[in-house]
Amino acid sequence: MLWKSVLWKPPLSKPARRTPAASAASVLLAVALLATACGGDGSAAKNNVAAADPAASSPPAPHKVVIVVDGKQTEAMTTGTTVQQVLDEAGIKLGPYDLVKPAADQPAGELVKIARLLSKPKLTVVKTPAKTIRKKSDSVPPWSEKVLREGRSGIKIVKWAYVPRKDKKGRTRKVKKVLAQKVKRKPVTRILAVGPQSAGTGSAARLNWAGLAKCESGGNPKAVNPAGYYGLYQFSMATWQSVGGTGRPSDASPDEQTYRAQQLYNKVNGRWQGQWPNCGKFLFS
Template structure:
């Protein structure tokens, strides 16, 4: 039997050997979570998209196609639809395909055109403006519209088609104050103006004499302007022409002979 000191000397090397073996196993054998040499599991393969229905609208004509494509380009390729160099596709070819894909066949590249939108004229009655006269309260401004267009084929013909339009500037209406439409002026209103007009112009408010006389009562431009008329007398309404003829009669104190030397007598018939 060995002394106690001898037994301790023999046992220490044995314990050290066991600890060293355990440390080597930990360093070389991984984390011990599984059997040595087991490879990690591979990702499961992704399944292909399920077939679905997509509506194709080509130049307004609708068809349906069954597709597994995810982008517009893939859907069109599976449907065997080729795009021309100028064709418009919505959504774009590289975008995800929704339930509807729209195609507009174009024969030319889209172009832009600037179009003016005429301003409207608004007339407001005003007692502060002389009868049959107008006063500008606000000048109008034409609008501007940008139109995108291209040529397309319709019924075998090449025709322009508006693709889109944008309002760049809205029109601003012109506002006019309009005086009352007076039926007559003073005692002159009781005269036979229809008889005078029949003799002077055949009763035609649009009548024009090459010598420079206009309308029902054959005004000269100078005489028409002198009684407040604007533009040509033949462009004014029959009512305004009669009103201004009566103003003229009053202005010359009834001396109609200088104005209507041949037909003035019919005023009293």
Template sequence: MVAAALLVAGCGGGGGAKAAPTAPVADAPKVSAPTPRKVVLVVDGKRSETMTTGATVQEVLAQAKVQMGKHNLVKPPLEAPAATTKMIKVLRLLSAPVTKNVKTPPPTVKKKSSKLPPWSQKVLRKGKPGIKVVQTAWVKRRGKKVKIIIDQKVKRKPVAEIVAVGPQSASAGSAARLNWAGLAKCESGGNPKAVNSAGGYYGLYQFSLATWASVGGTGLPTNASPAEQTYRAQMLYNKVNGRWQGQWPHCGKFLFT
């Protein structure tokens, strides 16, 4: 019985079983280290360069040891892949951004019109203000806390106001031949921005506001051009029929020098 058992164990091989050939062990793939690349960092406006192997923007900043604040604006975003990123901008804020709608004044387009009196104006189309969405935040600049605009977008463009403007040069008939420069020199020293020290009298010819308005002037005489001030002084002279004594009692004589 023992011999029979041995016979069964040895069958298929005559002189014993041969071991199957062992397959050659393949070499493990080589893992190359990432190649460092140069990235420009702009942190709070300060520019620097760093060599990095970071896979994301966040990893690049971590490798560069950039300390982040509580509120940060990062471009590209932290989770963005950094493989093709050449510049990363970081703005560390002292406060959360605040967004507001801000009105922008409409521009004024002036069109010349010979149908209007000299220096007069007429609104042909009213303007409409625009709206900008402005985002602000507090940041640190040179050791001081300052408020800056970090983003703004146009929500609605303004509509221009169109204004017709009369001729910007004119003379009031025979009054134009008088010596207005002599009168202005006496009244104001020839200064179109002059204001009487006691108040109430303005410009080259020291108009009161009531007198200025009576000859078609608007606003302050000192805001009008010298040519307009002279034109309206000539209108005043004609309006009072040449009786200059009531308007320029001390200097009116220079009109005739």
């Protein structure tokens, strides 16, 4: 009888079935091993738990703020942190053009200023006149002036708006108010050299000029004749200018008018009849 050699094979076993509990345990074990391998001690998990449940913050403590509206001051206790919050708690409403300092969206300090405006602020260019300085000079003829430096007006930018103001009867009026101004160009001062303020011109000074003035104008240096004669000695404009006068004779000082009259007397070589035909005789009284 022949025997066949048969190789023996062990029976195939079925893989063990993993229960859900075992799977969950394996996952937890892997996570723990991974954390240990990375040097973790579980603090991240603790931090996550703490971050998920922050402690409740306390509200800001009330503080005092001074509010000034058009110069009228009030005090308010508030918990507001911005100017707008402070005004809301104080029951103060802003108009569309009101100026607030600090701005409404800025942090509130201890002081808030409000300017009530009835119109939108506008900018206007304004010229500022130049000053005039007069310096005495012996090199300039008496009662005459010489320009040493021309003046120039300045320029400034003025910011203004209409504001409410109450009159004496308690009625609200709209008044123009300057809010701010900025100098764009400074004025340049005009400088004049002024000659001696003397009323004496040689031998003519010894004549009776007061007597002539009394006859011509009643002694009034501002006298004006509709026919075109001015001042103490009733100069015409042409005659006044011929002896160095500027402007109207009646606007000059009495001393200058007398000086110019003496100049005129000398200029015509004492022939007063052509200048003061009716009153010239009083020069010799």
